[in-house]
Amino acid sequence: MTAVTQQIVLAVCSFALALFGTLLLSALSLVVARSGSCSRSFRYETEARALTLLKGWLSPKQRACYERFRYFDVTGSDTGTRYRIHHGTQTNIEELSSTGHHVCKWCFVPDGELVAGDVMLAQKIALETNERGALGVAHRSFVSSGPRRF
Amino acid sequence: MATQIVMDRTGDTRHTFDIHDRAEVEKAERRFRDLTGAGFTAAVRSGPGEQRVIRSFDPTAEETLFYPRLVGG
Numbered sequence: 001m002t003a004v005t006q007q008i009v010l011a012v013c014s015f016a017l018a019l020f021g022t023l024l025l026s027a028l029s030l031v032v033a034r035s036g037s038c039s040r041s042f043r044y045e046t047e048a049r050a051l052t053l054l055k056g057w058l059s060p061k062q063r064a065c066y067e068r069f070r071y072f073d074v075t076g077s078d079t080g081t082r083y084r085i086h087h088g089t090q091t092n093i094e095e096l097s098s099t100g101h102h103v104c105k106w107c108f109v110p111d112g113e114l115v116a117g118d119v120m121l122a123q124k125i126a127l128e129t130n131e132r133g134a135l136g137v138a139h140r141s142f143v144s145s146g147p148r149r150f
Numbered sequence: 151m152a153t154q155i156v157m158d159r160t161g162d163t164r165h166t167f168d169i170h171d172r173a174e175v176e177k178a179e180r181r182f183r184d185l186t187g188a189g190f191t192a193a194v195r196s197g198p199g200e201q202r203v204i205r206s207f208d209p210t211a212e213e214t215l216f217y218p219r220l221v222g223g
Contacts, residue, residue: 046160049160061199137222
C-alpha cells in the first residue's frame with residue numbers, strides 16, 4: 001500500500017469515527033431530553049391528580065377560597081383555633097388569632113415524598129379531626145414572614 | 151362499588167371493590183389492616199368538607215382515604 005493510499009484510508013476512518021461519535025452524542029442528548037420531559041409530565045399529572053382529590057374533600061367555602069387565594073382555612077378539632085393552609089409542602093400552615101392575625105407557623109407533613117395537594121389534604125384532615133395529635137409532631141416557627149412565597 | 155384511595159408518590163393509588171363480593175371485601179379489609187398497621191390514617195367523608203377518621207374497616211364507606219404517618223416538617 002502506498003503512502004497516499006494509507007493517508008486516504010486514515011482520513012476515511014477518522015471521518016467515519018467522528019460521524020459515529022456525533023450521532024452517538026445526538027442520540028444520547030435526545031434520550032436525556034425525552035426523559036426530562038417525561039419526568040416533568042409525570043410530575044404535572046401527579047400534582048393535578050392530587051389537587052383534584054384535595055378539591056373533592058374541601059367544603060365549598062374552602063374550595064372557593066383555595067381557588068381564589070391558594071389557601072383555605074380549617075378549624076382545629078380540639079381548641080377551635082383557626083389555621084390557614086397555604087399551597088405548599090413545607091411550613092405552609094399559619095395559625096391565626098381570633099382577630100385573624102398571624103400567630104405562628106406550623107410544619108407537619110405526611111411521611112414520604114407527596115405533592116402539595118396530598119400534603120394539604122392530610123394536613124386538613126389531621127387538624128380537623130386530631131388537632132393535638134397533629135401539632136404534637138409538628139415544628140412551630142415564630143419567624144414573621146414578609147411577602148409570602150409558598 | 152367502593153374505593154380505597156392510598157396517597158403515594160404518584161398522587162394516589164385507587165383500589166375499587168364490590169361491596170357485595172365477599173372475597174373482594176376481605177381483600178379490602180386486609181388492605182385496610184395492612185395500611186393502618188403501617189401507620190396510615192384512614193378517613194371517610196361524613197359531609198361536604200367534613201370527614202371522620204376510622205379505626206376499623208367500614209365496608210359500606212363509599213370512599214376511604216389513607217394518608218401516611220405525619221411527621222414534623
